Amino acid sequence: MTTLEVGKKLAELCKEGKNEVALDTLYASDVVSVEAGGPPGQSPETQGLEAVLGKAKWWNDNHTVHSAEVDGPYPNGDQFICKFTYDITFKPENKRFTMQEMALYTVKNDKIVREVFFYSMGA
Amino acid sequence: MTTLEVGKKLAELCKEGKNEVALDTLYASDVVSVEAGGPPGQSPETQGLEAVLGKAKWWNDNHTVHSAEVDGPYPNGDQFICKFTYDITFKPENKRFTMQEMALYTVKNDKIVREVFFYSMGA
Numbered sequence: 720m721t722t723l724e725v726g727k728k729l730a731e732l733c734k735e736g737k738n739e740v741a742l743d744t745l746y747a748s749d750v751v752s753v754e755a756g757g758p759p760g761q762s763p764e765t766q767g768l769e770a771v772l773g774k775a776k777w778w779n780d781n782h783t784v785h786s787a788e789v790d791g792p793y794p795n796g797d798q799f800i801c802k803f804t805y806d807i808t809f810k811p812e813n814k815r816f817t818m819q820e821m822a823l824y825t826v827k828n829d830k831i832v833r834e835v836f837f838y839s840m841g842a
Numbered sequence: 843m844t845t846l847e848v849g850k851k852l853a854e855l856c857k858e859g860k861n862e863v864a865l866d867t868l869y870a871s872d873v874v875s876v877e878a879g880g881p882p883g884q885s886p887e888t889q890g891l892e893a894v895l896g897k898a899k900w901w902n903d904n905h906t907v908h909s910a911e912v913d914g915p916y917p918n919g920d921q922f923i924c925k926f927t928y929d930i931t932f933k934p935e936n937k938r939f940t941m942q943e944m945a946l947y948t949v950k951n952d953k954i955v956r957e958v959f960f961y962s963m964g965a
Contacts, residue, residue, distance in 0.1 A: 723962070753918070754918075793943060793944040793960035793961055793962070794878060794962060795877075795961075796878075798960070799960065800923060800944040802925060802944075819916075820916060821923040821925075823923070823946060836918065837917060837918040837921070837922065838916055838918075
């Protein structure tokens with residue numbers, strides 16, 4: 720698969736809410752996932768597919784997704800960018816809001832080996 | 843300036859069509875600019891502000907910009923991403939079309955030292 724093909728599959732699965740299928744089929748076992756920020760003292764980096772699946776499980780358990788839009792993929796070499804727009808409710812606070820973020824992916828041997836999320840912290 | 847502040851200035855200037863002001867004030871002299879592709883045998887990388895200004899001049903001379911939208915900046919550490927949507931006419935062929943691309947910027951000492959453009963080639 721080309722980088723663009725991996726990106727198209729990822730976008731398709733995320734649009735359908737099948738993020739865990741995307742993780743299982745498109746991600747390398749040693750993937751690194753990088754957030755724009757996190758709680759004080761906690762690393763923004765998550766290493767390895769198992770830990771990334773754990774992060775996804777926490778997210779799914781704590782959010783209701785009302786709609787998901789994916790803009791992309793936009794490729795360059797072995798990387799591509801997608802924009803995600805989620806209409807979600809954060810269950811613990813019953814707070815509904817729109818989340819927008821960019822994600823930069825790096826592909827090696829047909830698998831995503833790195834994902835970096837870009838968004839503003841706070842307000 | 844923080845990375846986010848550099849990103850906000852860039853977005854503001856590009857929205858106003860002041861791309862050359864952005865290059866003059868926000869870019870490092872040794873900036874590297876990377877396209878997603880280019881003519882066969884030609885490097886997608888442009889090195890140094892003078893050459894990047896030359897690339898911008900070619901672009902401005904050959905396109906009429908009817909409107910420019912900038913979505914972003916979306917920051918992470920010393921990098922940020924913007925999405926650009928241009929309604930343009932390519933003058934040599936009098937062909938009007940919408941161009942969408944993502945751009946990933948790296949900031950060092952308050953200046954943009956690297957920009958990488960992401961978009962699909964062809965069709």
